[in-house]
Amino acid sequence: MPKKHLFPLIAFILFLSSCAPKTSINSPAPKTPLTRTYHIKEEISLVNHGKKTPDQQNLWVALIQSISPYQEVRSRKISPDNYTLLTDEYGNEYAEFNFANHPPNTTIKVEIEYEIAVNEIFYDLSNCEGELIDGYISPELHIESANPQIVKIAKNLSPNGTICEQARAFYDYVGDNLHYTHNRNDWGAQATLGFMGSDCTEYASLLIALSRADGIPARYFEGILYLDEKTSDIAYTQHAWLDLYLPGVGWAAMDPTLGRMETNRDHYFAHYTPDHIIVTEGRNPSTLRGSSYITHLYWPGNSTKISIDALTWEIALLEK
Incomplete structure (x- = not known):
């Protein structure tokens, strides 16, 4: 949290404990089967x-x-x-x-x-080709995408394949390698390379950092999560997640925290579940200090x- x-x-x-979402003019409209x-x-x-x-x-x-x-x-x-x-x-x-x-x-x-x-939003990843938007790839506080270790991990995970496949490799790496715990302090992506535990802010920050290190635009959200019997034991009401910009798709939602378990992995990759409510965009909004x-x-x-x-x-x- x-x-x-x-x-x-x-x-x-x-x-x-933004810019309004942009979509490529060539991106298909996402499917929204449930409200x-x-x-x-x-x-x-x-x-x-x-x-x-x-x-x-x-x-x-x-x-x-x-x-x-x-x-x-x-x-x-x-x-x-x-x-x-x-x-x-x-x-x-x-x-x-x-x-x-x-x-x-x-x-x-x-x-x-x-x-x-x-x-609820489903994204079609079958045509992951095209141009990426400008921006959303710079390092910043808590998203240390220029860190040599993060750059090396990103390079090793994405030697080939489409950008969607690279994004999935980063998503799986975060789920496989971080250990979930509640952190009182704000550590960010770089700190996850040590032996500390991570919560939603670190999960989201590391996935953003790996993606930006590979040139994939990514943005961070904080909001609230409607908890039910499936999520009440694995998350808090105050929550963080992200979007990745995928060619031919546009902005696609990812929740590596809820997707950290193998049984949930596919469900939270490129799928916006309607229990997520956005409050702010950005890892470091100036007004919040x-x-x-x-x-x-x-x-x-x-x-x-x-x-x-x-x-x-x-x-x-x-x-x-």
């Missing part, structure tokens, strides 16, 4: 444990958006309603709240409710003490 961070600056950054509708409620509680009111306090909350062909937001309600909408370099949208008037020993609650339709889903800043930090005591999600399936 995406990570939790605490940075003790004069302000505090706390995590409790699921969800009611989602996100609740955030900020508690002032100190003895003073902060001079300044801001909360940024990433908002779920309509992203074709994956999901459509049919309704959204945000409380309190005194917020400003912002957009980052990826096209992610945020509600920015100013809670400077936060009395000591009180709690402020933010509630956001959505109704969202999510599509190294966090996921939310960022919280307040000051002065030496005389006030404010914490986010809860970030919860309720996800109800409205229809099958």
Whole structure:
């Protein structure tokens, strides 16, 4: 699951854990045989444990958006309603709240409710030929695609074959070689080459890094997962996955975390299951300042003490 961070600056950054998807003009439309509708409620509680009111306090909350062909937001309600909408370099949208008037020993609650339709998507990989798009192949923080070890692994795994076959080789390598565990800190792709365990952020980051090292465009998503009897024991609600850009196909979804077991391997390769709900695109959105889903800043930090005591999600399936 995406990570939790605490940075003790004069302000505090706390995590409790785009560009709209592009398709090639020559790519066939993906098949969407199933749509699921969800009611989602996100609740955030900020508690002032100190003895003073902060001079300044801001909360940024990433908002779920309509992203074709994956999901459509049919309704959204945000409380309190005194917020400003912002957009980052990826096209992610945020509600920015100013809670400077936060009395000591009180709690402020933010509630956001959505109704969202999510599509299942199958991709036809039978014609994996054509050009790749520009971009999405550069190394970045936590996606160290220029790391010599990662470059060597990518080269060894993809000497021949189509780009779709190379992508599958990278996907299988991640599933075969990483050991799943929950990590509190954010490590990224390079750290998986050691002996530490990995969670969804590392699984997605390594697959992106291997793909970018081989010139295959890849992008990272964080969101939430509707858990059922098949997934509740193998994942968390807060989740990360990715898209690879495949010639003749366009952007194709991959979830190497849920696909880490052999019995699930085919199901999560080039198949977007309608239990995935995107919140943000990008491994390092600037607005989140190294966090996921939310960022919280307040000051002065030496005389006030404010914490986010809860970030919860309720996800109800409205229809099958």
